[in-house]
Amino acid sequence: MKAITFQGIRSVALSNVPDPKIISESDAIIKVELAxxxxxxxHVYHGRETGIDPGTIMGHEFTGTVIEIGQAVKNFSVNDRVLSPFTINCGECYFCQIGLTARCVHSHLYGWIENGKGLHGVHTEYVRVPMADGTLVRLPDDISWEQAALLADIASTGYFGADMANIKETNTCIIIGCGPVGIMAVKTVKYFGAKTIFAIDSIPFRLDFAQRNGAIPVNSSTENIKEIIREATSGVGADCIIEAVGSSSSMKSSFELLRPGGILASVGVQAFGQLPFSPPDMYDKNIILKTGRCSSRYYSEKLMPLIQNGDLNVTDVITHTFGLAKGVEAYRFFDEEKDRCLKVLLKPG
Ligand SMILES: [Zn+2]
Ligand SMILES: [Zn+2]
Structure with a gap:
């Protein structure tokens, strides 16, 4: 089968790789419909996160059809439409039971093989899903492949950010970073009914998008954010911030814009070494810091009904779809943020 594989920094290739096979009785093989x-x-492409073996299949967001199951798989059959969260989980351990599926004791992230150990990614035609009963989520007929592909990570992660931020109707909430996850956070915060929503980014088309979804846009490179928030909150600061970048500077801004006692919910993948504020800084402002990988197995199920009944439209973030054969070009395109691209899908076949 064809797959987009990691070769080195800023280098991915369209490769021929062996089709996956059932290894354990709890495995399922999924035909990828959309990734x-x-x-x-x-982060992998740029080498900000290192350690992946060359040849590892890239990607972790996908949805598809079950084509084969191991003997121990009880909850799924061939031809079932499913989504997989971006990490696998057993469904049985303490963390799975409390909904923290991202911290399942058997968890693995797709697209991460290090020193020969780990899981291949999903930018390919077929994927082996270990612990299929715990990991996979069945798709109702009225959930499209596009909706399911977004539930696998970004829609769930945006919702997770808003959930951690504990949105109340009186709140002023700021979303920092208007990439797909930030936009999903804007949509969810709007759905939860926050009084005022600000969205911060430096890219105008992303800000336009956030505005269309109910946020007041603030351009971080041309506007004085601190002044705007101070004025909007009578000097108090924001009640909650959803940080969807994962940089030291956006964490610093979050800290500065937050009111004493406010919640900083960070869902950006943290790829830096030290927080730009200290424990005494946090103590002196009584801030609540929440962060971590989204348990998208848990959140995708929570979100599905909101998408089904039309409360949340998620697919408008999809701006481009490439065939898998053009996957290398798609990576370059996405990396260079060409043609106002926000979310790029890959379609096998
Ligand atoms: Zn588990
Ligand atoms: Zn993702």
Whole structure:
């Protein structure tokens, strides 16, 4: 089968790789119907996160059809439409039971093989899903492949950010970073009914998008954010911030814009060494810092009904779809943020 594989920094290739096989009785093989490129694939692409073996299949967001199951798989059959969260989980351990599926004791991230150990990614035609009963989520007929591909990570992660931020109707909430996850956070915060929503980014088309979804846009490179938030909150600061970048500077801005006692919910993949504020800084402002990988197995199920009944439209973030054969070009395109691209899908076949 064809797959987009990691070759080195800023280098991916369209490769011929062996079809996956059932290894354990709890495995399922999924035919990929739709996959998506994620901002965090770019951490690998740029070498900001290192350690992946060359030849590893890239990607972690996908949805598809079950074509084969191991003997121990009870909850799924061949031809079932499913989505997989971006990490696999057993469904049985303490963390799976409390909904923290991203911290399942058997968890693995797709697209991460290091020193020969780990899981291949999903930017390919067929994927082996270990612990299929715990990991996979069945798709109702009225959930499209596009919706499911977004539920695998970004829609769930945006919702997770808003959930951690504990949105109340009186709140002023700021979303920092208007990539796909930030936009999903804007949509969810709007759905939860926050009084005022600000969206911060430096790219005008992303800000336009956030505005269309109910946020007041603030351009971080041309406007004085601190002044705008101070004025909007009578000097108090924002009640909650959803940080969807994962940089030291956006964490610093978050800290500065937050009111004492506010919640900083960070869902950006943290790729830096030290927080730009200290424990005494946090103590002196009584801030609540929440962060971590989204348990998208848990959140995708919570979100599905909101998409089904039309409360949340998620697919408008999809701006481009490439065939898998053009996957290398798609990576370059996404990396260079060409043609106002926000979310790029990959379609096998
Ligand atoms: Zn992702
Ligand atoms: Zn588990």
């Amino acid at each position: 998506a490129i994620c901002g965090s694939d770019m």
